[in-house]
Amino acid sequence: MPDYRKGVRPPWAVITLCFVLGLPLLGAGNADRVFWQLTSSGEPVPGRIVETRSHRVSPSDGYLTFTPRVEFTDPGGVLREMSVKSGSSHYNFRKGDRVTVLWRAQDQSIAIQVPFKRHLGLAAVMWTFTFAGAVMVLASIWFIVVRGFTRISQLRRP
Missing domain, CATH: 2.40.50 (OB fold (Dihydrolipoamide Acetyltransferase, E2P))
Structure with a gap:
């Protein structure tokens, strides 16, 4: 475990990048459904x-x-x-x-x-975007939560 008191910082750039790239991928993977609901x-x-x-x-x-x-x-x-x-x-x-x-x-x-009928190729691309976006967003949230709890437990130790 890294000791945060000695200056080791969590990889905020990686966490931010995962979150910032993951959200548009989630949106792109569900764009047709979102567009239909809005219009x-x-x-x-x-x-x-x-x-x-x-x-x-x-x-x-x-x-x-x-x-x-x-x-x-x-x-x-x-x-x-x-x-x-x-x-x-x-x-x-x-x-x-x-x-x-x-x-x-x-x-x-x-x-x-009109029901959504995606062709096999388009469905594969959309599901890939959705999966990749979800993994990136969840990974960034997981890193923040795990790093936060690790830091709290490290600071509470005498």
Whole structure:
């Protein structure tokens, strides 16, 4: 055990570096989930796809836009059937699929909560970032706690 009274200091640069690098890695590993939570608004209610319409936004568009029509019961108990206002070029929903609808009572609009489906390669990268960040942050906290208790016990000795 190092004797702190003789001037041996804990490696604060390493501890700080682990913490400072670990936090962004944790954030990067969960960025897609955090972004979805920050940008999605509305009260989640269960719903069911009753129809999927496809159309071109303008005649010159080379792709179709899909707007699903959803049946759901809002939090007030009213049965509703609505279409999503702005569609997408790639919805993977079929008639009868169960979905989570984000109901926005203020403007009487809805959005469909899209489940996270990470591809294998992206999932591996994200989990690697998350794991590395967690290890670095926990290691820095562990060093601070262990070094603190060691220093306290050293100072209490006669």
